[in-house]
Amino acid sequence: xxxxxxxxxxxxxxxxxxxxxxxxxxxxxxxxxxxxxxxxxxxxxxxxxxxxxxxxxxxxxxxxxxxxxxxxxxxxxxxxxxxxxxxxxxxxxxxxxxxxxxxxxxxxxxxxxxxxxxxxxxxxxxxxxxxxxxxxxxxxxxxxxxxxxxxxxxxxxxxxxxxxxxxxxxxxxxxxxxxxxxxxxxxxxxxxxxxxxxxxxxxxxxxxxxxxxxxxxxxxxxxxxxxxxxxxxxxxxxxxxxxxxxxxxxxxxxxxxxxxx
Numbered sequence: 001x002x003x004x005x006x007x008x009x010x011x012x013x014x015x016x017x018x019x020x021x022x023x024x025x026x027x028x029x030x031x032x033x034x035x036x037x038x039x040x041x042x043x044x045x046x047x048x049x050x051x052x053x054x055x056x057x058x059x060x061x062x063x064x065x066x067x068x069x070x071x072x073x074x075x076x077x078x079x080x081x082x083x084x085x086x087x088x089x090x091x092x093x094x095x096x097x098x099x100x101x102x103x104x105x106x107x108x109x110x111x112x113x114x115x116x117x118x119x120x121x122x123x124x125x126x127x128x129x130x131x132x133x134x135x136x137x138x139x140x141x142x143x144x145x146x147x148x149x150x151x152x153x154x155x156x157x158x159x160x161x162x163x164x165x166x167x168x169x170x171x172x173x174x175x176x177x178x179x180x181x182x183x184x185x186x187x188x189x190x191x192x193x194x195x196x197x198x199x200x201x202x203x204x205x206x207x208x209x210x211x212x213x214x215x216x217x218x219x220x221x222x223x224x225x226x227x228x229x230x231x232x233x234x235x236x237x238x239x240x241x242x243x244x245x246x247x248x249x250x251x252x253x254x255x256x257x258x259x260x261x
Contacts, residue, residue, distance in 0.1 A: 002041060002050060010034045017197075031155055031190065094182055094217070095224045098123050102237050105244065112250040115241070119146030122237035125154055126187040128226035132234065159194040162186070167198045177203040181210040185217025187225050192218045 010030035018028065042050050101121050108117035119137070123129040125147050137143040162184075170180065177199065184195030196214045200207055 003038075006034045006037050006041075009037060015193075028159070035152060035155060090182070095220060095228055098221075098225050098228045098233050099236070102233065102240060105237060105240055106248060109241075109245055109249050113146070114245070114249070115142035116146030116149070118234075118237050118241050119143035119148075120150050122147075122233045123225070123229050124186055124188070125150030126221075127151075128187060128222055129229050132226060132229050136234070154188065155190065158188065159190045162191045163194040163198060166195045170198060170202045177206055177210055178213050181213035182217040184214045185219070185221050187218065187221035189218070 010033040013030065013033055015030065016028040041047050042055065101123055105117055105121040108121055113120065119125075119133045119142070122133075130147050130151050133147040134144050166180065166184065169175075169183075180199045180202075181196065184192050184199065186192065186195075192214060196210065199210055199214070203210060
């Protein structure tokens with residue numbers, strides 16, 4: 001009942017667009033309201049019916065919803081597979097960008113993260129990646145905690161970040177409008193909407209084409225991205241983690257220094 005109330009409140013508020021400049025706007029999606037309200041409900045002392053016990057029960061219930069999500073993604077992938085082959089290689093090759101997040105893994109290790117870094121850095125942590133990591137490692141695993149942390153951070157500040165990133169890129173990178181449209185498809189509806197706004201403003205008269213490329217690119221990030229995560233990104237991140245962690249992990253370095261002393 002509490003979740004239902006949160007969903008109704010979020011839908012009543014709706015999507016809010018806050019203009020910053022002529023070409024920059026921040027899009028606040030309803031998912032952000034539910035996260036903030038859910039956290040407030042958990043922390044507020046007057047609310048007695050949401051405690052640690054209920055949070056534990058909710059963790060188990062999440063497995064049911066993620067199961068539905070996996071089925072939905074599988075159906076979407078199968079239905080769209082012919083479109084992937086009909087499009088040129090550019091839309092598919094851009095999905096290699098999923099591997100770029102692995103470059104952040106050494107920074108996560110230097111900051112002291114352990115197995116959480118595997119879930120945090122194998123992709124941008126949107127819905128398909130969350131489903132894959134939870135299915136592989138389990139809901140209570142460090143890897144799942146890492147991917148959920150990135151999912152929440154991406155939901156709260158990702159739209160703001162990508163809106164500014166696209167604006168700066170439009171100013172400094174002499175690329176085709178379709179390239180910016182394709183780059184906005186990162187597998188997140190909220191980020192996709194925030195990224196396409198500045199692009200539409202920068203290239204008036206090309207709205208329908210830009211929206212088409214952006215929408216299909218976002219679909220590909222779901223369909224192709226999930227396979228890249230399963231077969232390439234996640235195994236590669238895991239191997240790099242177990243290779244790097246003994247060398248640059250904070251605890252490993254501390255133990256090595258202690259042994260030298």
